[in-house]
Amino acid sequence: MAYDARLTAFTPKLFTVLGEGYGPERLRRDALAGLTVAIVALPLAMALAIASGASPDKGLITAVVAGFLISALGGSRVQVGGPTGAFVVVVFNVIAQHGYDGLLLATLMAGLMLIAAGYARLGSLVRFIPQPVVTGFTAGIAVIIASSQVKDFFGLSIEQVPADFLAKWQAYFAALGTAQWAALVIGAGALGLILVLRRWAPRLPGFLIAIVVASLVAAFLHLPVETIGSRFPDLPSGLPVPAMPDISVAKIQAVMPSAFTIAFLAGIEALLSAVVADGMIGSRHRSNQELVGQGIANMASALFGGLPATGAIARTATNIKAGATTPVAGMLHAAFVLLFILFASDLMAYVPLAALAAILFVVAWGMSEHDRFLRLLRMPGGDRGLLLLTFALTVLVDLTVAIGVGVTLASLLFMTRMSRTVAIAAGIDETGKPEEDGEELTQRQDLPESVEVFRIEGPIFFGVADELLDTLRRIGPAPRAIILRMRRVPLLDASGATSLERIISQAEAAGTQVIFSGVKGQPLGMLDRLGLGQASTRVRHSPDFASALREVSALSAPTHIDTSEGQKA
Helix, strand or coil: CHHHHHHHHCCCHHHHHHHHCCCHHHHHHHHHHHHHHHHHHHHHHHHHHHHCCCCHHHHHHHHHHHHHHHHHHCCCCCCCEECCHHHHHHHHHHHHHHHHHHHHHHHHHHHHHHHHHHHCCCHHHHHHCCHHHHHHHHHHHHHHHHHHCHHHHHCCCCCCCCCCHHHHHHHHHHCHHHCCHHHHHHHHHHHHHHHHHHHHCCCCCHHHHHHHHHHHHHHHCCCCCCEHHHHCCCCCCCCCCCCCCCCCHHHHHHHHHHHHHHHHHHHHHHHHHHHHHHHHHCCCCCHHHHHHHHHHHHHHHHHCCCCCCEECHHHHHHHHHCCCCCCHHHHHHHHHHHHHHHHHHHHHHHCEHHHHHHHHHHHHHHHHCHHHHHHHCCCCHHHHHHHHHHHHHHHHCCHHHHHHHHHHHHHHHHHHHHHHHCEEECCECCCCCECCCHHHHHCCCCCCCCEEEEEEECCECCCCHHHHHHHHHCCCCECCEEEEEEEECCCECHHHHHHHHHHHHHHHHHCCEEEEECCCHHHHHHHHHCCCCCCCCCCEEECCHHHHHHHHHCCCCCCCECCHHHHHC
């Protein structure tokens, strides 16, 4: 049974769905959904590729190759994958620093990392990334994407747009006098049309309609606007032959941080998208298989010369609303995009870049999650600071730095808060008087002479290990026995266990017997590893406090030894 469960956890959802039976009606619904998503994905894939510093065909290749494999091999029933806005900043920086071949190597490495993470069962760990960190760098990416489109939207004449955020905006302001009214009219018209369609006809493919209208207007009126054809005159049609990127130790070391970032972003966005899909269809995805599928898809995308890919929340939601029931819909979406590449790629040349910029403005606004951002600003100071710091580092420094610093500070913030929840109660205050607190006061009633008792609540981890030692050192002359009540300790880590072992060693030197009361589950397992479990001769274990008191009664008469100096050592 356990073997079957492990096997199922790494079975693509496609195989499960096909095993349930797949008939003409399901195929009809999936085909309609796939066509709908393909219509949405076409302009989006091209726009994201151009924003990333690549040619538009790279985005379409990614939608075909990675989109097909994410659906075919992933762990979600209706996930749709492809290039997304989350990768724009990373991809742009990798291409600028290491060339397109460096991006292919980083994507290939990220795919291997995702596969390893899946088989290491790390899929469930992604949910522990704090929301302020996710929202902060997502909103930061949105700001960067929108900023990167200002040149094309206004038709500014800038030879080379700086990569740095502040320098970029300085260049924009310096070039305001070169703005072209034709580009602005096309961009603003496309943006307005998308917003109107979203408001009054949300079922229509607003992105595609805006692209078609903008292209027709620019072509028939002979407007002097930059198009895909003028910027990329030699676009290939069809899929390229797969090939390995150049690999060397030096290049691997150079792109390793970017590969980690790509894998991290792909894992987070894919699993978040799968969770959203689960909520919409009442299903449950297989998180570890989803990572494996994402990894294979990214490796294949790199071999075909594509971009990094992940699950796309907006396209997945569109897929569900269009009636998709199985992964076949996502696979058909990739097939429809491939048909466009094979038979209609020449039409791409007429698409104005200002219209693509308008699409990315809408994408950036959706990515910003402004409502959630504002809600998090009302949270406690620690969460608010974490949100703003991650956002600022993403925009002004680097996404990799933002993720690293954000996750690290979030962990420290969590540990600080957890340490405050740990209570080590003796039942007496620092002056030696009883505390007026029910259970702590009660636990000292009928307590034998020269016996101390401490009740510990909360996890004993490295953040509170020293506090535990300091609390027990305040008892003064060594008693003949110490009872540690641990029924409410859910977790004991290596540092906490080591602190307990030091307490026992000091107690042994002072002739004091330590009795653990009510230790359960994981803490008991940690104590067993240190030789302090129930079979140990160094300590005693009692199932509850009453049994511990009976254990004390069986001990020999008290031996008063002042070990304050030894305890301070």
